[in-house]
Amino acid sequence: MEEKINVMIQNMVKEDNQNKPGLGNSGDTKGILEVQNLSAWYGKTLAIKNISMSIRSNAIMAIIGPSGCGKSTFIRCLNRMHEVSHGGRTEGCIMLDGKDIYARDADPVVIRRRIGMVFQKPAPFPTMSVFDNVAAGLKLTQFWSRRWELEEVVERSLRQAALWDEVKDKLNQSGASLSGGQQQRLCIARAIAVQPEIILLDEPCSALDPASTLKIEDLMRSLVTQYSIVIVTHNMQQAARVSDMAGFFLADQDRAGILIEYGKTSQLFTNPTDKRTEDYITGRFG
Amino acid sequence: MNNLNERGHARRKWINRIMLVLSGTAAAIAILILALILGYAMIRGISYLNLTLLTQAARPVGETGGGMRNEIFGTLILIALGSIIALPIGLLAGVYLAEYANPKVAATIRFTADILAGVPSIVVGVFVYAIMVIPMHSYSAISGGVALAIIMVPVVARTAEESLRLVPASMREAALALGITRWRAVIGVVIPGAMTGIITGIMLAVARIAGETAPLLFTALGSSFGLQGLMKPIGSLSLLIYHYALSPYKSQQQQAWAGAFLLIVLVLGISIVVRWVSNRKQF
Amino acid sequence: MKRNEQKALTPGLMKSPRLIRRSGYTDSIFSNLTLFFTIVMVGILVALVIILTRDAMPAINKFGFSFITNTMWNPVTDVFGALPAIYGTLVTSLIGLLIAIPISFGAAIFLVELAPNWLKGPASFIIEMLAAIPSVIIGLWGLYVMVPVVRHPIEKWLGSHLGGLPFFQGPPFGVGFLAAGLVLAIMTIPIITAVSRDSMKAVPNEQREAMYALGATRWEVINKAVLPYCRTGMVGGVILGLGRALGETMAVTMVIGNSNKLTASLFSPGATIASTIASQFGEASTGVQTGSLIELALILFGVTLIVNVIARTLVWRMTSMKAAKK
Numbered sequence: 001m002e003e004k005i006n007v008m009i010q011n012m013v014k015e016d017n018q019n020k021p022g023l024g025n026s027g028d029t030k031g032i033l034e035v036q037n038l039s040a041w042y043g044k045t046l047a048i049k050n051i052s053m054s055i056r057s058n059a060i061m062a063i064i065g066p067s068g069c070g071k072s073t074f075i076r077c078l079n080r081m082h083e084v085s086h087g088g089r090t091e092g093c094i095m096l097d098g099k100d101i102y103a104r105d106a107d108p109v110v111i112r113r114r115i116g117m118v119f120q121k122p123a124p125f126p127t128m129s130v131f132d133n134v135a136a137g138l139k140l141t142q143f144w145s146r147r148w149e150l151e152e153v154v155e156r157s158l159r160q161a162a163l164w165d166e167v168k169d170k171l172n173q174s175g176a177s178l179s180g181g182q183q184q185r186l187c188i189a190r191a192i193a194v195q196p197e198i199i200l201l202d203e204p205c206s207a208l209d210p211a212s213t214l215k216i217e218d219l220m221r222s223l224v225t226q227y228s229i230v231i232v233t234h235n236m237q238q239a240a241r242v243s244d245m246a247g248f249f250l251a252d253q254d255r256a257g258i259l260i261e262y263g264k265t266s267q268l269f270t271n272p273t274d275k276r277t278e279d280y281i282t283g284r285f286g
Numbered sequence: 287m288n289n290l291n292e293r294g295h296a297r298r299k300w301i302n303r304i305m306l307v308l309s310g311t312a313a314a315i316a317i318l319i320l321a322l323i324l325g326y327a328m329i330r331g332i333s334y335l336n337l338t339l340l341t342q343a344a345r346p347v348g349e350t351g352g353g354m355r356n357e358i359f360g361t362l363i364l365i366a367l368g369s370i371i372a373l374p375i376g377l378l379a380g381v382y383l384a385e386y387a388n389p390k391v392a393a394t395i396r397f398t399a400d401i402l403a404g405v406p407s408i409v410v411g412v413f414v415y416a417i418m419v420i421p422m423h424s425y426s427a428i429s430g431g432v433a434l435a436i437i438m439v440p441v442v443a444r445t446a447e448e449s450l451r452l453v454p455a456s457m458r459e460a461a462l463a464l465g466i467t468r469w470r471a472v473i474g475v476v477i478p479g480a481m482t483g484i485i486t487g488i489m490l491a492v493a494r495i496a497g498e499t500a501p502l503l504f505t506a507l508g509s510s511f512g513l514q515g516l517m518k519p520i521g522s523l524s525l526l527i528y529h530y531a532l533s534p535y536k537s538q539q540q541q542a543w544a545g546a547f548l549l550i551v552l553v554l555g556i557s558i559v560v561r562w563v564s565n566r567k568q569f
Numbered sequence: 570m571k572r573n574e575q576k577a578l579t580p581g582l583m584k585s586p587r588l589i590r591r592s593g594y595t596d597s598i599f600s601n602l603t604l605f606f607t608i609v610m611v612g613i614l615v616a617l618v619i620i621l622t623r624d625a626m627p628a629i630n631k632f633g634f635s636f637i638t639n640t641m642w643n644p645v646t647d648v649f650g651a652l653p654a655i656y657g658t659l660v661t662s663l664i665g666l667l668i669a670i671p672i673s674f675g676a677a678i679f680l681v682e683l684a685p686n687w688l689k690g691p692a693s694f695i696i697e698m699l700a701a702i703p704s705v706i707i708g709l710w711g712l713y714v715m716v717p718v719v720r721h722p723i724e725k726w727l728g729s730h731l732g733g734l735p736f737f738q739g740p741p742f743g744v745g746f747l748a749a750g751l752v753l754a755i756m757t758i759p760i761i762t763a764v765s766r767d768s769m770k771a772v773p774n775e776q777r778e779a780m781y782a783l784g785a786t787r788w789e790v791i792n793k794a795v796l797p798y799c800r801t802g803m804v805g806g807v808i809l810g811l812g813r814a815l816g817e818t819m820a821v822t823m824v825i826g827n828s829n830k831l832t833a834s835l836f837s838p839g840a841t842i843a844s845t846i847a848s849q850f851g852e853a854s855t856g857v858q859t860g861s862l863i864e865l866a867l868i869l870f871g872v873t874l875i876v877n878v879i880a881r882t883l884v885w886r887m888t889s890m891k892a893a894k895k
Contacts, residue, residue, distance in 0.1 A: 084462060113465030123460040127478040137464040140474040187460070194464060302786035306683060312675025313684070313692060316758050320699045323710045323755075379610045382603035395607060402614045404877040405870060406816025408843050412850070412866040413617045416624050439610055469599035497703025500818040500843075504850050524705050531709045531823060539713070546706045557701040561694065 032057035032198060032228050033078065034095040040077050043087035047073040048257040053247055060220060060229040062239035065249035066285065070257020071232045075200050078230065079115040080108040116196035120203040122183035124175030130167050133175040133186055134158060137194035153193050161189035162219050181212025188219065201231040217242045236281065240269055248277045331547020334540040344510035347535045354545055356512040357521040361496060363513055364506060364522055367431025368495055372438035373488065380446025385472055403440035410436050411501035419505060427513065427520035430506025434498060438491040445487025449480035486564050493556040497549055499524040523549045621867045627860030636864060642829035649861035651868065653831040657746065658841040661821065662814040664750025669757045670807060677765035682791050700759035708823030711752045716743040716824055724836050739834035744826035747835040752820045757810035764806025764884065768799035805883030812876040816869060818843040842869045
């Protein structure tokens with residue numbers, strides 16, 4: 001009887017899981033993205049090797065590690081951007097909702113709608129206004145959109161990106177006329193305007209000043225109630241501040257990136273399983 | 287010893303001075319030539335220019351009045367025809383070269399485009415004569431347009447390709463990461479990003495064909511009537527200058543100068559604007 | 570929940586849980602469209618070669634190789650030889666280059682090494698404007714302004730002082746090979762200057778500084794450090810100019826006098842391949858004459874093709890040398 005009640009409670013908790021803010025459910029074994037034995041090459045060079053991890057929904061997963069160990073390559077595989085690079089090739093699978101995004105009949109365009117990305121260097125479209133930048137994902141996929149629909153989406157996305165108040169009078173100005181931190185938040189707004197389920201951020205703050213960095217970190221914590229977030233960062237303090245889960249990458253002897261360990265941030269930082277993780281965290285290298 | 291050195295040194299200085307003066311003279315000659323040509327054309331041209339020339343059609347020699355209105359229109363119409371044909375071909379070929387072609391194929395095609403750009407314009411005229419004028423049994427405006435288009439296509443394609451290549455990869459990636467199809471990313475993001483360069487290339491091509499005469503000699507042929515239809519001959523300022531320059535009649539020779547003035551204003555005007563815009567863009 | 574609310578706000582946004590490929594034909598339609606027009610562009614060149622060869626056949630069949638060696642161009646007897654035109658093309662281009670090279674090299678040296686900074690931009694710009702002037706306007710100017718000067722005093726002077734040479738004998742017509750050569754010089758100066766200038770700019774400053782440090786004069790630095798470095802590019806520029814001169818039609822036709830006789834004197838009227846085509850094509854009566862003119866066009870195409878390819882290879886080599894040295 002107790003067992004049954006426990007199972008019932010566990011099931012209820014599992015059902016609630018998707019909409020629960022904050023930490024992913026620790027009892028949950030299936031994440032929103034399941035990476036299974038992922039390896040990636042640039043031409044003949046192996047960049048990452050046999051990565052397996054589970055990315056929880058409504059949680060922030062930080063990918064940390066010294067530079068050159070495949071973190072960016074890994075995150076670009078999550079939304080099939082890696083194959084856009086010259087000579088990019090992958091093996092292994094990544095399950096989204098139980099379906100492999102690298103399946104033969106999977107469409108990268110659809111996948112990238114559901115898994116959005118923000119890049120290291122803020123890349124607003126310079127020929128478009130702020131408004132058009134945020135609406136770009138919609139305007140360029142639909143054949144026509146009612147103006148009021150776009151306006152709603154743009155305002156909502158800018159609000160979620162904590163940028164609305166700063167740009168609401170400047171919507172028609174060029175996207176490139178904003179400051180660096182604002183541009184990056186614009187890119188985040190642009191990414192969330194298409195309502196992805198997962199947002200990938202590749203070192204989003206490395207080109208920004210500390211004040212903007214903090215703003216974006218706060219932004220991420222507010223976004224995690226609705227989205228699942230994966231962030232690559234070379235800044236350990238940022239990972240400790242912001243993330244719920246963390247994965248530590250390192251380059252092995254063949255210069256290919258491997259995943260040393262991953263788990264709850266608090267656990268990884270205070271009580272890592274692998275000595276190499278501990279060395280990195282305590283600053284012995286990297 | 288000292289004497290020898292000084293003499294040698296003096297000689298070197300002397301040579302130095304002469305060479306520097308010579309090269310300055312060379313530059314001055316080049317600039318002088320331009321001044322002479324432009325000067326004569328502008329001054330003589332303006333002196334013969336009057337409102338009649340701009341607004342009336344040509345009249346037989348001996349009659350007063352008469353002008354080059356139809357030839358002016360002819361130039362504009364031929365430019366329009368050439369552009370309508372050449373722009374889609376050139377732009378889309380440029381897009382293919384920049385976005386889709388693999389490097390080896392792209393190099394070959396680029397080479398072909400450069401060869402096409404180097405074909406003497408009279409040869410282009412002969413070619414269009416053979417494929418259009420003969421089957422159609424008549425000279426025509428459209429064949430003139432085709433000849434001009436053939437000259438424009440490689441210029442537009444190469445400048446479009448180079449402008450598209452300048453668009454940073456980060457912009458392309460940002461567009462694709464939004465879940466946009468490749469073709470919409472190219473049309474909606476990459477091409478607008480290259481627009482200044484593309485338009486510059488188009489304007490340069492237009493400036494080039496505005497002054498072309500040789501390819502029109504056996505295609506559009508020339509006429510003093512306006513647009514009588516795409517299948518009929520048409521005149522242009524450049525053809526007018528050529529025919530009138532060789533004419534024995536003073537009145538027509540004067541009109542040649544006036545026409546030259548107009549053509550220079552058009553061609554140099556476009557070239558200068560293009561220069562100015564592309565110099566600004568570099569900052 | 571919240572997400573579902575968002576969905577209702579934007580009904581047009583489809584969020585399909587599927588990952589299946591939609592009919593992705595739009596992408597291939599577009600890329601195939603661009604490929605199609607690229608093929609059109611390449612096809613123009615291919616068609617040009619094929620059609621010109623086909624239509625030159627009447628002349629090729631009738632004359633064979635003797636077309637190039639025959640000196641008579643006679644519409645009356647329907648016998649055509651291209652040698653006068655070929656000779657005229659070569660002679661006028663040669664004169665043009667002989668005059669243009671020193672002026673262009675000198676101007677380029679001035680623009681890169683000697684001119685004060687404020688002068689460099691405007692002066693380059695002016696010389697490039699010369700390239701933009703349509704050929705027919707240079708012909709007009711050449712015919713009415715330059716030819717009278719060529720007739721007297723230039724040809725008079727040359728005739729009286731150098732009249733021993735067969736080049737400078739005969740009455741000074743004004744129009745003729747010399748005038749055409751001068752006009753070609755005017756038209757090739759901008760190209761040779763531009764390419765030479767770019768080649769010289771590519772020489773790294775360390776080369777110049779090393780020479781200065783040895784106590785060289787300005788000219789010696791240019792002569793010993795700069796010029797040898799960019800020789801390839803400058804030669805490439807000359808050949809590019811040659812390519813342009815060979816195909817130049819309008820200005821040449823207007824000042825060359827249009828005679829199909831082969832003469833040694835530079836003062837006499839002549840013809841180039843381009844000018845022959847331009848002046849006779851409209852009135853060609855027989856298939857053989859038209860075929861001969863088209864064969865001339867084919868020859869001109871082939872020659873300019875070879876010259877341009879050589880020029881581009883040289884200029885390409887210079888730019889890749891520059892990239893390698895960096």
